[in-house]
Amino acid sequence: EAGVAQSPRYKIIEKRQSVAFWCNPISGHATLYWYQQILGQGPKLLIQFQNNGVVDDSQLPKDRFSAERLKGVDSTLKIQPAKLEDSAVYLCASSHSGNQPQHFGDGTRLSIL
Amino acid sequence: GQQLNQSPQSMFIQEGEDVSMNCTSSSIFNTWLWYKQDPGEGPVLLIALYKAGELTSNGRLTAQFGITRKDSFLNISASIPSDVGIYFCAGLRHSGNTPLVFGKGTRLSVIA
Numbered sequence: 158e159a160g161v162a163q164s165p166r167y168k169i170i171e172k173r174q175s176v177a178f179w180c181n182p183i184s185g186h187a188t189l190y191w192y193q194q195i196l197g198q199g200p201k202l203l204i205q206f207q208n209n210g211v212v213d214d215s216q217l218p219k220d221r222f223s224a225e226r227l228k229g230v231d232s233t234l235k236i237q238p239a240k241l242e243d244s245a246v247y248l249c250a251s252s253h254s255g256n257q258p259q260h261f262g263d264g265t266r267l268s269i270l
Numbered sequence: 271g272q273q274l275n276q277s278p279q280s281m282f283i284q285e286g287e288d289v290s291m292n293c294t295s296s297s298i299f300n301t302w303l304w305y306k307q308d309p310g311e312g313p314v315l316l317i318a319l320y321k322a323g324e325l326t327s328n329g330r331l332t333a334q335f336g337i338t339r340k341d342s343f344l345n346i347s348a349s350i351p352s353d354v355g356i357y358f359c360a361g362l363r364h365s366g367n368t369p370l371v372f373g374k375g376t377r378l379s380v381i382a
Contacts, residue, residue, distance in 0.1 A: 161312070190370075199358050199372030200313070213369060248312050256364050258303055261312035 161262035169268045175237040178265045182251030192248040244269045276373030291376040292343040293359035301362040302342040308355045
């Protein structure tokens with residue numbers, strides 16, 4: 158089966174600019190996650206969707222980050238405006254349900270200048 | 271928030287040696303997962319453990335779900351150069367919507 162697809166792979170922007178990331182989960186996976194991974198650390202959950210509804214966004218900095226999964230399949234994560242500390246790899250993952258192992262995409266490496 | 275203590279933080283071994291790493295928590299988990307991450311790629315699931323005491327193998331990898339449900343270990347036998355990478359443990363609780371919790375990773379280097 159095809160894995161989790163993410164784009165772009167790399168993005169370089171200046172602080173205060175906006176950026177958006179796209180994710181297409183594994184077919185049939187109802188649960189989709191966005192993670193932030195800072196260099197040298199494990200992934201940190203930003204937001205979890207079950208179909209097109211938000212299950213957990215408690216660690217999402219809502220003043221600048223937003224995410225949607227309008228049709229319950231693809232998802233986009235947006236940062237507006239970006240700060241220097243947002244430099245990280247943004248990983249998307251999906252699973253059949255919230256209690257099943259998650260499968261990750263290769264991530265988008267974001268650099269803020 | 272919850273944290274997983276993963277050790278060692280890094281290790282350098284000779285090709286052919288066996289490797290052992292572990293993960294401990296102050297909280298109980300219902301599922302333990304082990305992932306491997308190569309540079310520039312996302313974590314890849316290696317082994318999933320669902321029951322306390324469970325011992326599961328995947329090729330040269332063996333992982334165990336601790337009896338107390340608060341720990342897990344991963345062994346790699348007869349290491350090869352492609353085993354190089356960062357290994358993450360992750361724990362999942364099935365109650366409510368608690369997220370997957372990751373350790374900080376063990377960076378493995380294999381010397382040929």
